[in-house]
Amino acid sequence: MSEPRHRPIRSFVRREGRLTAGQQRALDELYPLYGVDWAPGSGPLDPQGLFERPAPLVLDIGFGDGEALAEIAQAHPERNYLGVEVYRAGTGRLLRRIESEAITNLKVLLADASELLREGLPSASLAGLQLFFPDPWPKKRHHKRRMVQAPWLARVADRLEPGGFLHMATDWAEYAEWMLELSAAEPRLYNPHDGYAADPGDRPGTRFERRGIRKGHEVFDLIVQRIEA
Numbered sequence: 093m094s095e096p097r098h099r100p101i102r103s104f105v106r107r108e109g110r111l112t113a114g115q116q117r118a119l120d121e122l123y124p125l126y127g128v129d130w131a132p133g134s135g136p137l138d139p140q141g142l143f144e145r146p147a148p149l150v151l152d153i154g155f156g157d158g159e160a161l162a163e164i165a166q167a168h169p170e171r172n173y174l175g176v177e178v179y180r181a182g183t184g185r186l187l188r189r190i191e192s193e194a195i196t197n198l199k200v201l202l203a204d205a206s207e208l209l210r211e212g213l214p215s216a217s218l219a220g221l222q223l224f225f226p227d228p229w230p231k232k233r234h235h236k237r238r239m240v241q242a243p244w245l246a247r248v249a250d251r252l253e254p255g256g257f258l259h260m261a262t263d264w265a266e267y268a269e270w271m272l273e274l275s276a277a278e279p280r281l282y283n284p285h286d287g288y289a290a291d292p293g294d295r296p297g298t299r300f301e302r303r304g305i306r307k308g309h310e311v312f313d314l315i316v317q318r319i320e321a
């Protein structure tokens with residue numbers, strides 16, 4: 093008898109309806125140019141082969157409408173960036189921006205980032221990982237849907253190269269504490285700031301950050317590193 097199949101716990105809910113004709117056109121025409129062809133079950137990616145030239149690779153999980161990711165990729169031409177999202181309208185917007193601003197060090201992937209991290213990226217393939225304003229899933233019974241979990245952090249530690257960084261930001265104080273505690277418990281991650289970072293470093297302002305600030309929330313940046321050994 094075959095094993096019963098359990099539905100995976102997702103960190104997102106697909107609420108998106110039909111795309112507008114323009115959004116669909118952006119995906120149809122631009123994804124083949126700037127999107128990444130990967131799906132669960134297709135094995136690990138060759139992340140460096142995606143770009144015009146090899147460079148340290150930073151993964152951005154859940155870029156939303158891509159505004160902050162486009163900005164940071166342009167500020168760091170010495171790095172390659174891979175953004176992964178499940179939100180198709182936001183992905184279409186970022187594809188348009190890559191095209192109009194001729195950004196050559198940024199590619200996008202429409203996929204579940206948890207699956208990409210699990211199956212699609214080799215050990216020590218990332219110079220950094222950014223997780224800016226992940227869905228906080230505030231209700232206790234939904235905490236299992238949060239992206240940041242102990243097994244996720246263990247996987248991140250494996251996919252980061254020695255000295256690589258994990259930069260998380262949230263405006264949800266209780267999720268920030270959760271990130272702090274869980275990352276402190278992962279032996280391959282080290283916190284050079286001894287707590288939250290004093291400033292966001294090179295993270296540009298994001299749409300969800302502005303939304304949190306309008307609601308009077310404090311913003312927390314947590315930047316940890318993969319130990320060298």
Ligand SMILES: C[S@@+](CC[C@H](N)C(=O)[O-])C[C@H]1O[C@@H](n2cnc3c(N)ncnc32)[C@H](O)[C@@H]1O
Pocket residue numbers: 103104153154155156157176177178179182203204205206223224225226227298299300301
């Ligand atoms: C609150 S928004 C933040 C967007 C952006 N980083 C910002 O700061 O403006 C969280 C984003 O994460 C995406 N997301 C959630 N779970 C994801 C997953 N497993 N894989 C890829 N994207 C995911 C959602 O679609 C959403 O766009």
